Amino acid sequence: ADDLFSPALEGLNPAQRLAAGQSGGPVLVIAGAGSGKTRTLVHRVAYLVERGVDPVNILLLTFTRKAAQEMLSRARELNPACARVEGGTFHSLCHRLLRAHASRLGISRQFTVIDRGDCEQLIRGVINEQKLKTKGDRQFPKARTINDLISKSRNQELELEEAIEQWAGHLLGYLEEIGRAAKGFAEAKRAQSLVDYDDLLFLAEELLRDHPDLRQRFSRHWQYLLVDEYQDTNAVQARLLKLLASEHDNLMVVGDDAQSIYRFRGARVENIFEFPQDYPGAKVIKLEQNYRSTQAILDLSNEVIAQAWHRYDKKLFTERLGGNRPALRRPRDDRGQARLVSERIAELTKAGNRPEDIAVLFRASRDSYELELELTAGRVPFVKVGGFRFLEASHIKDALSHLRVIANPSDFLSWQRLLMLLPGVGPKKAQSVISHLVQADSPELYLGRLSSAPGLGGPAAERLVELMGELSDPAATPLTLVETVIEYYEPICRETHEDYPRRLRDLEELPGLAHGFSTLSEFMSEVVLDPPGTYAAEAQGGRITLSTVHSAKGLEWDHVFILWATDGRLPPQMALMDPESLEEERRLMYVACTRAAGELTILAPQESYQRGRGVVSNELSRFLAELPAGLLDSPRENVFEVSTPQAAPQSRGSMRQDRPFAVGGQVRHHTFGRGRVMGYQGGKKILVHFERHGLKILLLEFANLSEA
Ligand code: ATP
Numbered sequence: 001a002d003d004l005f006s007p008a009l010e011g012l013n014p015a016q017r018l019a020a021g022q023s024g025g026p027v028l029v030i031a032g033a034g035s036g037k038t039r040t041l042v043h044r045v046a047y048l049v050e051r052g053v054d055p056v057n058i059l060l061l062t063f064t065r066k067a068a069q070e071m072l073s074r075a076r077e078l079n080p081a082c083a084r085v086e087g088g089t090f091h092s093l094c095h096r097l098l099r100a101h102a103s104r105l106g107i108s109r110q111f112t113v114i115d116r117g118d119c120e121q122l123i124r125g126v127i128n129e130q131k132l133k134t135k136g137d138r139q140f141p142k143a144r145t146i147n148d149l150i151s152k153s154r155n156q157e158l159e160l161e162e163a164i165e166q167w168a169g170h171l172l173g174y175l176e177e178i179g180r181a182a183k184g185f186a187e188a189k190r191a192q193s194l195v196d197y198d199d200l201l202f203l204a205e206e207l208l209r210d211h212p213d214l215r216q217r218f219s220r221h222w223q224y225l226l227v228d229e230y231q232d233t234n235a236v237q238a239r240l241l242k243l244l245a246s247e248h249d250n251l252m253v254v255g256d257d258a259q260s261i262y263r264f265r266g267a268r269v270e271n272i273f274e275f276p277q278d279y280p281g282a283k284v285i286k287l288e289q290n291y292r293s294t295q296a297i298l299d300l301s302n303e304v305i306a307q308a309w310h311r312y313d314k315k316l317f318t319e320r321l322g323g324n325r326p327a328l329r330r331p332r333d334d335r336g337q338a339r340l341v342s343e344r345i346a347e348l349t350k351a352g353n354r355p356e357d358i359a360v361l362f363r364a365s366r367d368s369y370e371l372e373l374e375l376t377a378g379r380v381p382f383v384k385v386g387g388f389r390f391l392e393a394s395h396i397k398d399a400l401s402h403l404r405v406i407a408n409p410s411d412f413l414s415w416q417r418l419l420m421l422l423p424g425v426g427p428k429k430a431q432s433v434i435s436h437l438v439q440a441d442s443p444e445l446y447l448g449r450l451s452s453a454p455g456l457g458g459p460a461a462e463r464l465v466e467l468m469g470e471l472s473d474p475a476a477t478p479l480t481l482v483e484t485v486i487e488y489y490e491p492i493c494r495e496t497h498e499d500y501p502r503r504l505r506d507l508e509e510l511p512g513l514a515h516g517f518s519t520l521s522e523f524m525s526e527v528v529l530d531p532p533g534t535y536a537a538e539a540q541g542g543r544i545t546l547s548t549v550h551s552a553k554g555l556e557w558d559h560v561f562i563l564w565a566t567d568g569r570l571p572p573q574m575a576l577m578d579p580e581s582l583e584e585e586r587r588l589m590y591v592a593c594t595r596a597a598g599e600l601t602i603l604a605p606q607e608s609y610q611r612g613r614g615v616v617s618n619e620l621s622r623f624l625a626e627l628p629a630g631l632l633d634s635p636r637e638n639v640f641e642v643s644t645p646q647a648a649p650q651s652r653g654s655m656r657q658d659r660p661f662a663v664g665g666q667v668r669h670h671t672f673g674r675g676r677v678m679g680y681q682g683g684k685k686i687l688v689h690f691e692r693h694g695l696k697i698l699l700l701e702f703a704n705l706s707e708a
C-alpha cells in the first residue's frame with residue numbers, strides 16, 4: 001500500500017484502507033456481511049483513478065449489471081472520472097468478447113443468446129425428434145429437468161452420469177436417453193447459432209485460452225480487475241479471471257464464504273479458499289467491523305451462522321450498540337402473516353419511514369402472494385423482484401421472436417414461435433415453412449423466401465411478411481423496431497390471451513428497455529443477460545421491496561421482514577434430506593437476517609394449507625428453533641391482553657405512557673362511537689370493542705380516542 005491518506009480512501013477504516021489502497025497484485029478480502037467489502041471496492045476504483053490509472057483500464061465484475069452500475073455511480077461521486085470505468089457481469093463480459101471474436105471459434109457473430117426457457121424448448125424438440133420415451137414405470141424426465149442436469153454437470157464440471165447420481169439418482173435408468181438429449185441439444189445450438197448462459201462462459205474461456213494474442217490484448221487492456229461476491233463464482237469464472245489477469249495479476253476479489261448461496265447452480269465457495277494458492281503472494285485482508293446492523297441483529301445473525309457445521313471464521317462487531325431484538329411473530333396462517341406485515345408497514349410509513357427503506361424477503365416467489373394481495377388491496381405501492389422472469393413470459397417471447405430472427409436468421413426456435421402465432425399454423429406447418437426458408441443459399445436470404453412459402457397465405461401472413469420487411473431496415477434503432485413489433489403483436493395478444501391487459505402492460509415495458517441501445521443484437525443480448533426484475537436494487541422510490549433472498553444479496557434496508565421462517569419453506573422441504581443443501585439454506589437465512597440495518601421482523605405462520613393434506617401445522621425454522629434463548633423477541637404475540645373485569649380499571653397514576661386508556665375502561669371515537677378497551681398490541685395499537693361497530697384494532701397515534 002502506498003498512500004493510505006489519499007482523499008479517495010476517506011471514509012474507510014484502517015483495514016479497508018489497506019485493501020483499497022493496494023498498489024497492485026492479487027488481493028483477497030474475506031469478511032462477513034455488512035463489513036464494507038463492496039464499499040472498499042468502490043473506493044478502490046476511485047483510488048486507482050486518482051493514482052493516474054486510466055479509467056478504461058479498470059474492470060469491475062459483479063453478479064448483476066445493476067449492482068455494477070450502482071457501485072460505479074458511487075465511485076463517480078468520489079471522482080467523476082470513474083464514469084469511464086467498465087463494469088458488468090461475467091456473462092456480459094464474455095458476451096462482449098464473443099460478439100467481437102466468435103468467428104475464431106467457428107461461430108457466427110450473429111449468434112443469439114438464449115435463456116432457460118429456450119433451452120428447454122430446444123430439448124423438447126430433440127426428445128420428439130429422437131422419439132425418446134418413457135420406459136418401465138418411471139416417467140421420462142421433463143425437458144426442464146434434463147436442462148437443469150446438463151447445466152449442473154457443466155457448471156460443476158462433472159460427467160453427466162455423476163451429475164445425475166448427485167442430483168437425480170432416480171433418473172439413472174435414463175442415463176443413455178439424457179445423454180442423447182444433451183448431444184442433440186448441443187448440436188441444435190450449434191446449427192442455429194444459439195448460445196446459452198453456460199456456453200458464454202465456456203466459449204469465452206476457450207477464446208482466451210486458445211488464442212494467446214487475444215488473451216494478451218485483453219489482459220493488457222484491463223490492467224486492474226475487481227470482483228465482488230467472489231464466493232458465488234464457479235470454476236470456469238475463476239479460470240477466466242486467471243486468463244484475464246495473466247499479464248499482471250492485478251486482481252482484487254472480495255467475498256464472504258458464509259454467504260455462498262449459489263452452490264445449487266455450480267458456484268464454488270472453494271474459489272475463495274484457493275485464491276492464495278492460485279495467486280502466490282496474494283494479500284489476504286479481513287474486515288471485522290460491521291457498519292450495517294445494530295448489535296441485536298448482529299447477535300442473531302452471528303448465532304445463525306455459528307450453528308453451521310462448517311466453522312466460519314467471523315468475529316463481527318458493530319458500534320451500533322443496542323437496538324431492538326429481532327421480533328419473531330407466529331401468526332395463525334398466511335392471511336394473518338400478510339395482515340401483520342401490512343399493518344406494521346403502515347405504521348412505519350405513517351411514522352415517516354420511506355417505503356424504499358423497507359423490504360420483505362422470502363425464500364420462494366410464491367411465499368409472498370398473500371401479502372401482495374393484501375398490499376394491493378390497501379393500495380400500498382410495492383415492487384417485486386426475483387423469481388418472476390419477465391422474459392420467460394410467453395407474450396414477451398412472442399413479441400421478441402420477430403426481432404430475434406432479424407438479428408439471427410438461423411434462429412429456428414424463434415421462427416417456429418412467430419409462425420405459430422398465425423391462424424391455422426401448427427408445429428407441422430411451421431416446420432414446412434422453415435424447410436422452405438433454409439433452401440436459400442445463406443441465412444441472410446431466409447427472410448426473402450418468406451413470402452413464397454407454400455401454404456402461407458391470407459391477410460395474417462401478408463401482414464407478417466410486411467412486418468418482417470419493415471424490421472429489416474438496417475437504419476432502424478432498437479427502439480423503433482420494438483415499437484413496430486408491439487404494434488403488430490398487440491392485436492394478436494388480445495386475440496390469444498384472455499388476460500391481455502396485464503400482458504399488454506408488460507409489453508409496454510419493452511420500449512423503455514430498448515431505449516438507448518444502438519444495435520438490435522446489443523439490446524437483445526442485454527435483456528437476456530440481465531433481465532429486468534431480477535435484482536432488488538431496481539426498486540424505485542416510493543415503493544417497498546418484495547424480494548427473494550437470492551435477489552437481495554449485497555443490499556440493505558432499515559426495516560426487513562422475513563416471511564415463512566418455517567421448516568418446509570426456509571429451509572424448504574427438499575433441502576431437509578440433504579445436509580449440503582441444508583447448509584446452503586442456513587447461509588441463505590444468514591444472508592436474509594444480515595440485510596437488516598435497524599429493525600428485523602421474522603414471521604412463521606403456525607398453520608398452512610397443503611393440497612391433498614389440508615391444514616397442517618408448521619414448525620418454526622430449525623435455524624431459529626435451535627438458537628439459544630434471548631436473541632429473539634417473541635412474546636405470546638397476537639394474543640391480545642384481553643381484560644378480565646378484575647384487572648381493570650387501572651389507576652391513572654400507574655398507567656404507562658403508551659397505554660393512555662385503562663383496559664376495561666370506556667372510550668369514545670369520532671366515527672365508531674362508544675366502546676370498551678379490550679387491550680393493547682405492541683406499544684402502538686389498541687383493541688376496542690365498540691357498541692355499534694364491534695371489535696376494531698386502531699393505531700393509537702391516529703385513533704383520536706377520548707375517555708367516555
Ligand atoms: P455484504 O456482505 O452484505 O455484501 P459488504 O461487506 O459488502 O456487505 P457494504 O455493503 O460495503 O458491506 O457496507 C455495509 C454498510 O456499511 C453500507 O451502508 C456501507 O456504506 C457502510 N460502511 C461500510 N464501511 C464503512 C465505514 N468505514 N464507515 C462508514 N460506513 C461504512
Ligand code: MG
Binds near residue numbers: 039
Ligand atoms: Mg457487498
